[in-house]
Amino acid sequence: MNSMTFDRITVFGAGAMGTGIAQVCAAAGARVTVCDVSPEAVKRAQKALDAEFKGRIEFCSSLLETTEADLVIEAVSERMEIKQDLFSRLDNQLPPTTILATNTSTLSVTAIAAKARFPERVCGLHFFNPPAQTRLVEVVKAKQTAAEVLERCAAFVRELEREPILVRDAPGFVVTRCSRPFLSEALHCLDSGVADLRTIDGILRKGGFPEGPFEQMDRTGLDAVYATTRALWEGFFHEPRFRPHLILRKLVEAGYLGRKTGRGFYEHRDVG
Amino acid sequence: MSGSQIAIEPEFYPIERLLIVGPLADAGPLADRAQAAGHHATLLVPDEEIAAAHEWGKGHRVLLEGEAVGEDDFDLVVELHCTDLSAKAEVLLYLEDALAENVPILTLALAVSAGELTREMLIPERVVGFSLLPPLTDSALAELMATPHTSSEAVRAAERLFESLGIATAQVGDSPGGVLARTVCCLVNECALAVQEKIASAEDIDKALRLAENYPYGPLTWGDRIGLDRVLAVMEGLHAEYKEERYRPAANLKQLVRAGHTGMAEGQGFFGY
Numbered sequence: 001m002n003s004m005t006f007d008r009i010t011v012f013g014a015g016a017m018g019t020g021i022a023q024v025c026a027a028a029g030a031r032v033t034v035c036d037v038s039p040e041a042v043k044r045a046q047k048a049l050d051a052e053f054k055g056r057i058e059f060c061s062s063l064l065e066t067t068e069a070d071l072v073i074e075a076v077s078e079r080m081e082i083k084q085d086l087f088s089r090l091d092n093q094l095p096p097t098t099i100l101a102t103n104t105s106t107l108s109v110t111a112i113a114a115k116a117r118f119p120e121r122v123c124g125l126h127f128f129n130p131p132a133q134t135r136l137v138e139v140v141k142a143k144q145t146a147a148e149v150l151e152r153c154a155a156f157v158r159e160l161e162r163e164p165i166l167v168r169d170a171p172g173f174v175v176t177r178c179s180r181p182f183l184s185e186a187l188h189c190l191d192s193g194v195a196d197l198r199t200i201d202g203i204l205r206k207g208g209f210p211e212g213p214f215e216q217m218d219r220t221g222l223d224a225v226y227a228t229t230r231a232l233w234e235g236f237f238h239e240p241r242f243r244p245h246l247i248l249r250k251l252v253e254a255g256y257l258g259r260k261t262g263r264g265f266y267e268h269r270d271v272g
Numbered sequence: 273m274s275g276s277q278i279a280i281e282p283e284f285y286p287i288e289r290l291l292i293v294g295p296l297a298d299a300g301p302l303a304d305r306a307q308a309a310g311h312h313a314t315l316l317v318p319d320e321e322i323a324a325a326h327e328w329g330k331g332h333r334v335l336l337e338g339e340a341v342g343e344d345d346f347d348l349v350v351e352l353h354c355t356d357l358s359a360k361a362e363v364l365l366y367l368e369d370a371l372a373e374n375v376p377i378l379t380l381a382l383a384v385s386a387g388e389l390t391r392e393m394l395i396p397e398r399v400v401g402f403s404l405l406p407p408l409t410d411s412a413l414a415e416l417m418a419t420p421h422t423s424s425e426a427v428r429a430a431e432r433l434f435e436s437l438g439i440a441t442a443q444v445g446d447s448p449g450g451v452l453a454r455t456v457c458c459l460v461n462e463c464a465l466a467v468q469e470k471i472a473s474a475e476d477i478d479k480a481l482r483l484a485e486n487y488p489y490g491p492l493t494w495g496d497r498i499g500l501d502r503v504l505a506v507m508e509g510l511h512a513e514y515k516e517e518r519y520r521p522a523a524n525l526k527q528l529v530r531a532g533h534t535g536m537a538e539g540q541g542f543f544g545y
Contacts, residue, residue: 128484136483163483165476174472175484178491181458184518189454192514194445203442206413207405207452208488241462241518 004030005156006070006099011035012086013075014045014059017103020131021073026053027132028160033058035066036076067093071156073125075103078227083107084115091117099149101125105176106231109142109169119144123153126173138167138174171235176228180242183225186213187245197265214265217248218258222265226252287347287433288312291335291371293363294352294380296326297537301409302350303332309436314346316363337363343372348429351379352408355505360389368393376429378402382453382502383509385446387419396421400430403450404439406498413440415450448509457506459487460495464522467492467542474542492542495525496535500542504529 007030011022014036022045026032034049036042039061046059063086066072072090076082087100094100100122102112113122124140137157141150150166157164167173172180186200195203201212217225226248233242251257251264258264290306292299293316303313314333317323323334335341349367353360360379367377377399379389386401393399401417414434418427427443434441444450449457463477472480478490487494495503504526510519528534528541535541 134484136480138480163479165472165480167472167476168470170469170471174466174477174480177471178459178463178466178477178481179485181462182455182485185455185458186451189444189447189451192445192447194447195442195451199442199444200451203413203415203444203451204455206440207456210486213455240516243518 004028004159005152007031008069009033009071009073010066010069011073011075012066013077013103014038014041015075015077017127017129017131018073018075019045019048020129021075021103021127022057023049023052024127024131024160024162025073026057031058032056033060033066033069035060035063037061037063063089064093066090069094069098071099071101071153073101073103075127078104078107080107080111083112087112087122088115088117096121099123099153101153103127106172106228106235108171108235109140110144113142113144120146121149123149124167124169124173125153125157126167126175128175135161135163136175137162137164139164140167140169140173142169172228172232177232177242180229180232182209183213183217184229184241184245187247191245191247218264218266218268220258221260222248222251222257285347285429287429287436289345289347290314290433291316291346291349291367292352293349293367295354296323298352298354298406298408300326300332301407302352305409305437307332309438311436337366341370346371346375348433349375349377350433351377354380354382354406355501357384357505360384361392364389364393364399368395374398376400376426378430378433380404381417381446382406382449383505385419385448385509385513386417386422387446388513390419390421397423398426400426401446402430402434403444403453405453405456406502411439413442413452415444415452416441417444417446417450419446448513449506453506454510456491456494456498457503457510458519459491460498460500460503461507461519461522461525463491464495464525464542468522468524496541496543496545499535499537500525501529501534 009025009030010033011018012035014034022032022034034045042059042061049057096118102124109124113119116122123145126138128134139153154164189200197214201214204212229244236242256263259268262268289312291314292303299315306313314335317334318337373395381401390396390399400422403415404411416430431441467474474492478492481487482490504521507519507521533540536545539545
C-alpha cells in the first residue's frame with residue numbers, strides 16, 4: 001500500500017497507547033517510526049512490535065531525529081506542558097505541511113495547538129485503549145484547526161480500517177464524556193443504597209451492556225477512572241454532573257486500583 | 273380460593289386473573305404476553321370507543337373505568353402509567369377502592385418512587401413498585417421496589433408474576449427508575465446535551481458509543497426506542513427525588529417532547545423513522 005493519505009508517520013510516546021497506535025498504522029501499510037525520550041520505553045515497544053513488524057517499524061529516542069513525517073501522533077504523558085513543548089519544538093524542525101495530532105483524552109487540543117507556530121495544522125486523533133481492538137477514532141477539531149487537516153485525518157482513519165467521528169474540542173470529547181453516567185450513576189446507586197455492587201453489575205449486563213460498571217472500572221484501573229473523572233469535572237468548571245465520587249477516591253487512596261492490584265471494587269484472587 | 277379450611281401458603285395462591293391498567297400501547301403488549309403465559313388478562317380502559325379504536329384494545333377483555341368490580345374478580349393488578357402522574361395517582365386510588373384488600377398492586381415506578389405513589393393510600397402494604405425499561409415487553413429483567421410498608425407477600429406475588437412471564441427479577445431500593453432505567457436515561461440526557469452543545473452530530477455520538485463502549489444501542493437511538501417523553505419523565509422524577517443538578521433534563525429533550533417528537537413510535541425523535 002503506497003497510496004495512503006500519510007505515508008510516513010511518527011508516533012511519539014512508546015507507552016501502551018503509542019505502541020498500539022504504531023501497530024494499527026503499520027498494519028495498514030504506513031511507514032512508522034516510534035520515538036520516545038526513554039530508551040527503555042523504546043526497547044519495550046520494539047520488543048512488543050518486532051514479532052509482527054520486524055524491520056517495518058523504525059525506532060528512535062531523540063526528538064531531533066524527526067525531521068521528515070507527514071503525520072506526527074503524540075501519545076506522551078497526559079500533561080499540558082509536555083505536549084505543548086513537544087509540538088512547539090517539532091514545529092521548528094518539520095516542514096509546515098506535517099500534521100501534528102495529539103492523542104490526549106482529557107486535555108484541551110486548542111490549548112496544545114496555541115503554542116505551535118502553525119496551530120491550524122494541529123488536531124486531536126483520539127484512539128481508544130487498546131487501539132488494535134477498538135474501531136473508533138475521534139478526530140478532534142481545535143478552535144484553530146484547518147478544515148482540510150480534519151478531512152485528511154478522517155480519510156487516514158478510514159485507511160486504518162477504523163471509523164472516524166468528527167468532534168469539537170470540549171472536555172472528554174464524545175466517548176469519555178457521554179459514557180460517564182454509566183459509571184457515575186452506578187456509584188450513586190451504590191451510595192444511596194439502591195443496590196449493591198453485584199446487583200448493579202448484574203442488572204446492567206442483563207439490560208444489554210457488555211459488562212457492569214464496577215467490573216469495567218476494575219478492568220480499566222480505578223486510578224485512571226478517577227484521573228479522567230477529575231479532568232472532566234475540572235474541564236467543565238466543576239459541573240456537578242461530573243463530580244468525582246468519594247467512594248472512588250477512597251479506593252484509589254487505599255491503593256485498591258482494580259484487577260491490576262488484585263483488589264478494586266471486587267477482590268480478584270486470580271490476579272495480583 | 274377463599275373458603276378453604278386450611279391456611280394456604282402464599283406460594284399456592286393463584287395469579288391468573290390480571291387487571292392491566294395504563295396506556296394501551298403498553299398495557300396491550302403486556303396483556304398479550306400474559307395471555308400467552310396462561311393468565312387471563314383484562315385491560316382497564318376509559319371507554320369502549322378508545323378500546324375499539326386502538327389496535328391493542330382489540331382482542332382483550334376490557335373493564336371500563338368506573339364500572340363496578342367484584343372484590344374477588346382479580347388476583348393481581350399491574351399499573352403502567354408513566355408520564356401522566358396525575359392519571360397514575362387517580363387510578364391507584366380507584367383501584368384501592370375497587371379491589372379486595374389483599375390483591376397486590378404492581379405499579380410502574382419509572383418516574384416516581386413507589387413510596388411517593390403510596391403516600392395517600394390506605395393499604396400501602398400491597399403495593400410493589402417495579403421498573404422495566406420500555407418497550408416494556410422487551411425487558412429481560414424487572415427491578416422490584418418495596419417501600420417500608422410493602423408486605424413480603426406482595427413482593428413474592430410480583431416475583432411470581434414476572435417469573436411466569438419469563439422476566440427475571442432483582443430487588444432494589446425504592447427510587448425512580450431503579451438502576452437500569454436511571455442509567456440509560458442519564459446516558460440519553462448526556463448525549464442530548466452533547467448534541468445541543470454541537471460536540472458532534474447525533475449519528476456520530478451514537479456510533480461512537482456503540483463502537484467504543486459496545487453499548488447495545490447508541491444512547492440517542494435507545495432514547496427514541498424508549499420514548500423521549502418517558503426519558504424526560506425519568507429525569508424529572510430523579511430531579512424531584514434527589515434535588516440534584518445532575519438530573520436536570522436537557523433543553524432539547526424537552527423541546528422534542530413538547531413538539532410530540534417522542535421517538536420511534538411517533539416516527540420522529542432524535543432521528544426520523
